[in-house]
Amino acid sequence: MNSKESRKINLYGASGHAKVILDIISTLDDVEVAYIFDDDTSVTTLLDREVLSPSVHQDKLNEYPLIISVGSNLLREQLVNQLASSSFSKALVHSSAQISKETDILEGSVVMPLAVINASTKIGTHGIINSGAVVEHDCRIGDFVHISPKACICGGVSIGNGTHIGAGATVLPNVKISSNCIIGAGAVILKDVPDGAKVVGNPAKPIKFHL
Numbered sequence: 604m605n606s607k608e609s610r611k612i613n614l615y616g617a618s619g620h621a622k623v624i625l626d627i628i629s630t631l632d633d634v635e636v637a638y639i640f641d642d643d644t645s646v647t648t649l650l651d652r653e654v655l656s657p658s659v660h661q662d663k664l665n666e667y668p669l670i671i672s673v674g675s676n677l678l679r680e681q682l683v684n685q686l687a688s689s690s691f692s693k694a695l696v697h698s699s700a701q702i703s704k705e706t707d708i709l710e711g712s713v714v715m716p717l718a719v720i721n722a723s724t725k726i727g728t729h730g731i732i733n734s735g736a737v738v739e740h741d742c743r744i745g746d747f748v749h750i751s752p753k754a755c756i757c758g759g760v761s762i763g764n765g766t767h768i769g770a771g772a773t774v775l776p777n778v779k780i781s782s783n784c785i786i787g788a789g790a791v792i793l794k795d796v797p798d799g800a801k802v803v804g805n806p807a808k809p810i811k812f813h814l
């Protein structure tokens with residue numbers, strides 16, 4: 604039985620990512636999902652839960668704070684802009700994640716199982732710190748950033764808005780990765796990465812710009 608009173612939230616996006624967010628919430632005794640929404644009217648259920656159309660159920664959509672539960676950074680940002688009159692939930696953190704008390708994680712962000720976020724790090728809005736990712740001390744992570752499973756962000760790193768760090772990538776201490784970059788799975792980032800670059804490999808090298 605819940606020991607604390609639950610706060611209700613809505614999820615927007617009936618995706619695979621949303622399934623993992625439901626798992627996060629299942630570990631929290633003070634949060635429950637009221638409704639799940641998706642623009643795609645052919646999607647009617649997610650893990651046996653009903654999925655509602657936002658245009659048909661506008662009243663329910665506005666009833667509780669939202670988490671945008673889609674994995675694409677760009678789509679998450681577009682939805683946040685589209686739903687600008689809505690309120691957004693404070694961050695959701697899986698109970699197995701290790702988070703320093705000296706950390707700031709802003710609204711709409713989600714932290715998956717076994718992630719570690721160390722002291723004096725700030726995570727922006729609507730981000731994803733995925734399963735087993737490590738974000739070390741004194742990092743500055745922008746808005747709409749996805750740090751994929753098992754990526755390792757060393758101390759003092761900064762990452763700009765909209766950047767995607769691929770699974771298992773490593774970013775060395777004090778490196779600056781700019782906005783809207785894509786860092787390939789398994790890449791090792793030794794030096795700063797400019798806006799919109801796509802880099803892969805060890806040591807990481809650009810393959811193309813995608814802005």
Ligand SMILES: CC(=O)SCCNC(=O)CCNC(=O)[C@H](O)C(C)(C)COP(=O)(O)OP(=O)(O)OC[C@H]1O[C@@H](n2cnc3c(N)ncnc32)[C@H](O)[C@@H]1OP(=O)(O)O
Nearest residue numbers: 733751752768769770785786787788789790802803804810
């Ligand atoms: C819960 C979850 O699942 S979270 C999801 C996490 N997702 C990820 O980590 C995915 C990260 N994405 C990648 O690594 C992708 O391969 C990208 C984005 C870096 C590149 O994708 P694309 O732009 O489609 O590049 P494409 O597949 O055409 O490859 C271009 C070249 O880069 C190489 N390449 C692509 N990815 C990598 C990589 N991660 N490491 C090394 N080389 C790579 C390819 O072999 C190819 O080389 P070639 O031209 O010599 O043949």
